[in-house]
Amino acid sequence: MIEAAVTRKEKRIMVVEDDTNLNKLISYNLSKNGYTVESIYDGISAKEKLSKCIFDVVVLDIMLPGIDGFRICEFIKGNPVTSGTFIVVLTARAEPLDKIYGNIVGADYYLTKPFSVAKLIDIIKELTVVRDR
Amino acid sequence: MAIDLNMRIKSFKLKLIFSYIFVILLSFGLIAFFLDKNLEENSLHNVQNSLITQAKLIENQIVPEGLKKEDVNYLETLSKTLSLKTKCRITVINIQGKVLADSEKPREEIIHMENHLNRPEVITALSGNIGIDTRYSPTLKIDMLYVALLLTDKNETLGILRLALPLESVQKTLSTTRKTVFLGLFFSLVLAFVLGSIAASRVIKPINRMINASRKFSEGDFSRRIIQPSQDEIGELAATLNKMAQDIENKIKEIRAQNQKLAAIFNSMIEGVIIIDKAGRIVSINQAVEKIFGVVKGDAAGKIFLEVIRNNDIAEVISAILKKGEPVSAELTLIYPVRRIFEVNATPIFDNDTIGGCLLVIHDITEIRRLETMRRDFVANVSHELKTPLTSIKGFVETLLEGALDDKENNRNFLKIIQNHAERLNSLVEDLLSLSYLESKETILNKESLNLRLQLEEVISGFKSQLKKMNVAIKNDLPAGISINADKNRIEQVFTNLIDNAIKFNKEKGSIRVYSREANGKIEVFVEDSGIGIPEKDIPRVFERFYRVDKARSRELGGTGLGLSIVKHIIELHNGSVGVESVEGLGSKFWFTLPSFKAETKPPLNI
The missing domain is CATH 3.30.565.10 (Histidine kinase-like ATPase, C-terminal domain)
Structure with missing residues (x-):
């Protein structure tokens, strides 16, 4: 599936964020930067989508209705098909315990709300470039 | 106990009587001894003197011629005649020691009488002095007083005159006196016994009363008072005992009141208190403990902690403190019957530098912990609720500045979103202010x-x-x-x-x-x-x-x-x-x- 990712020209990114406006904000900016974006608003749909398609990066909110972000993280990293997908976690909480837990389940990046959109784009660029090499 | 006290009283009475008797016996004994000795000496002396006087009178009546010739008839007649008059035994002895005449012996026996030269009074008489001796006479078989003197005529020694008197009369006088003394002694003793008994009873009666009162005191009844019998030492003792009883009664009342206060505090405490002895047994628990663990005070006392309250964590705290004697503080969670969190503070109780037990104070902090969690959750929620609109505002402003401002399709929409979020932030802040105002007690x-x-x-x-x-x-x-x-x-x-x-x-x-x-x-x-x-x-x-x-x-x-x-x-x-x-x-x-x-x-x- 790495092959598939490499051969694809456009990078596929999934945005899992229950706040409609925030989701719209991220999706808009990622689209502008040339990424193919899938907007998802709850954990259950995210899991369903992840079982069907391969994404390069998942932008993931932690506090989600249905299944929370941590479980999605585990689901992605625990499945050999999806374990290559990078995860950027968005959280309103900045407690160290959450960070540790995020590392255990395998998040690649952390962004604390309110975050800078520019920084998110930079991170995603960096991750996808690494993938290309 | 009562028997023992009675015996002691009796022995005290006897002691008193015996001491009276002892004093009387001692004084009478001394008086009798000296009186007896004096009397004996005096009467002996009197008899001696009269015997010497009689001997001197008789000496003058003896005709020297009769003696010189050793006229036995004459001497016998003389001695017998004078003996009747003087009631003495008269013996005439020559200087060789041979008895010439004796008022108490017939002539035939005189010849067989032994030589008298070795008699102590004769030996003294021969040296020219008056010989005196007291001894048992084997001839007459009684105690006799002997007086002897030398018979002389114009410096010529003729013989020895000896007068003897039985000491019977002296002894009779002495024994009469002794009888009187003993009779006196006997009556004195009887009197001492009677008077002693009365005196002892007089002393013992108030003491008895004090003993009875003291016994009541020792049984815990301090309401009794001893009637003060007199102003003497015993009266003072009674007064002191009364004062002591009064003081103890006051102290007991004070302590009882204090105990009641402490018990009230103990039982009204919200914190559970358990007192444990050094063997790990429960001494006391308060009502809070009864409520927390669902046990009954009466069932708990004297039992091992774990028998009553099956909580291993607390039992471990107890054994640690009883071993080390250092205060322990721990937070424990009780799962059954309902999940509750307790803070246990345990302090050792020292008894003369050794660990005599421990005191556990159990504080139910479930509510405090719940409120803490609530507050933490609230803070987390507030920050989350504030950050979400802020993230949107910040993100859209950034996006607009980065070029979306010229995106005719979206720019107005983005500004609308920013406006909405700003309004949401405002209402959130207002609601938070209302809530904090409503929650403050001074509303x-x-x-x-x-x-x-x-x-x-x-x-x-x-x-x-x-x-x-x-x-x-x-x-x-x-x-x-x-x-x-x-x-x-x-x-x-x-x-x-x-x-x-x-x-x-x-x-x-x-x-x-x-x-x-x-x-x-x-x-x-x-x-x-x-x-x-x-x-x-x-x-x-x-x-x-x-x-x-x-x-x-x-x-x-x-x-x-x-x-x-x-x-x-x-x-x-x-x-x-x-x-x-x-x-x-x-x-x-x-x-x-x-x-x-x-x-x-x-x-x-x-x-």
């Missing part, structure tokens, strides 16, 4: 007479455009005459929040009906909608802060998640209560109660 309600129907009309008019937009019909069925005593602004807030929810969570062409019911001095107000309703599992939590049934929808509609929480606080401040009934898909019925105006001014007597 002052500006109560006034308030017509509920008119108040609701006012609120409804503010929602006109929203109602129109949602196409929702509202019906104010509150009676015209209903007045309550309440804070106008707060009640307005209650109606606003409830009507706002009823519109937001309603369906197209839905309806809202507000009506009331009066019962038991209370007014119940119902806000019934035909909306989407609340899932059953969410019903108990809808009044919690930041609790949303549908997070996304709530946010989209501009809700803060605090509206119902504020309603609940306001109603509770007015001594009312709130609640909700709902069927998912059919609608919800929120209600609140308030004390009716009449009830508040004139409370019914039967309540």
Whole structure:
């Protein structure tokens, strides 16, 4: 599936964020930067989508209705098909315990709300470039 | 005990009597001894003197010629005649020691008498002095006093005259005296015994009374007092004992009062207190412990801790403290029968530098921990709720500045989102301020007479455009005459929040009906909608802060998640209560109660 990712020209990114406006904000900016974006608003749909398609990066909110972000993280990293997908976690909480837990389940990046959109784009660029090499 | 005391009293009486008798015996004995000795010496001396005088008189009557010739007849006649007169035994001995005549012996026997030269009085007489001796006479078989003197004529020694007298009379006098003394002694002893008994009884009687009183004291009865018999030492002893009893009685009263105070404190303490002895047995527990662990005080005392309270954590604390003697502090969680968190503070009790036991103070901190968790959750929630709109505002501003400003398709939409979020932030801050104001204890309600129907009309008019937009019909069925005593602004807030929810969570062409019911001095107000309703599992939590049934929808509609929480606080401040009934898909019925105006001014007597 790495092959598939490499051969694809456009990078596929999934945005899992229950706040409609925030989701719209991220999706808009990622689209502008040339990424193919899938907007998802709850954990259950995210899991369903992840079982069907391969994404390069998942932008993931932690506090989600249905299944929370941590479980999605585990689901992605625990499945050999999806374990290559990078995860950027968005959280309103900045407690160290959450960070540790995020590392255990395998998040690649952390962004604390309110975050800078520019920084998110930079991170995603960096991750996808690494993938290309 | 009583027998022992009696014996001691008896022995004391006997001691007193015996000491009297001893003194009398000693003094009488000494008197008798010296009297006897003196008397004996005196009478012997008298007899001696009279015997010497008689000997000298007889000496002159003896014719020297008769002696020289050793005329036995003459000497015998003379000695016998004089002996009758003087009542003495008279013996005449020549210088060779041969007895010439003896008043008590016939002539035939004299010849067989032994030589008298070795007799002590004869030896003294031969040297020219008067010989005196007292001894037992084998001849007469009695004690005799002998006096001898030398018979001379013109410097010529002729013989020895010896006079002897039985000591019978002296002894008779002596024994008479002794008898008198012994008789005196006997009567004295009897008298001593009788007087001693009386005196001892007089001393013992008050002592007895004191013993009885002391026995009462030792049994714990300090109400008795000893009658003071006299002003002497015994009287003083009785007074001292009385004072002691009084003091002890006062002290006991004081201690008892103190103990009662301590017991009251012990039992009224909210913290559980357990006292353990050095063997790990329960000495005492208080009512709080009974309540916490569901044990009974009477069953617990004297038993090993684990037998009564099956909590290994506390048992470990106890054994650690009894071993090391250092205070221990621990937080324990009790799972059964209900999950509760306790802070246990254990302190050793020292008894002369050794660990005599320990004291456990158990503090139920479940509520404190619950509040702490609530506060932490609240802070986390607040920060989350504030950060979400802030993130959007920040992100869209950034996006617009980065070029989206020229994106004709989206730029207005983005600005609208920013506006919405700014408004949401504002309402969130306002709701948080209301909540913190309502939660502070100093909240002052500006109560006034308030017509509920008119108040609701006012609120409804503010929602006109929203109602129109949602196409929702509202019906104010509150009676015209209903007045309550309440804070106008707060009640307005209650109606606003409830009507706002009823519109937001309603369906197209839905309806809202507000009506009331009066019962038991209370007014119940119902806000019934035909909306989407609340899932059953969410019903108990809808009044919690930041609790949303549908997070996304709530946010989209501009809700803060605090509206119902504020309603609940306001109603509770007015001594009312709130609640909700709902069927998912059919609608919800929120209600609140308030004390009716009449009830508040004139409370019914039967309540």
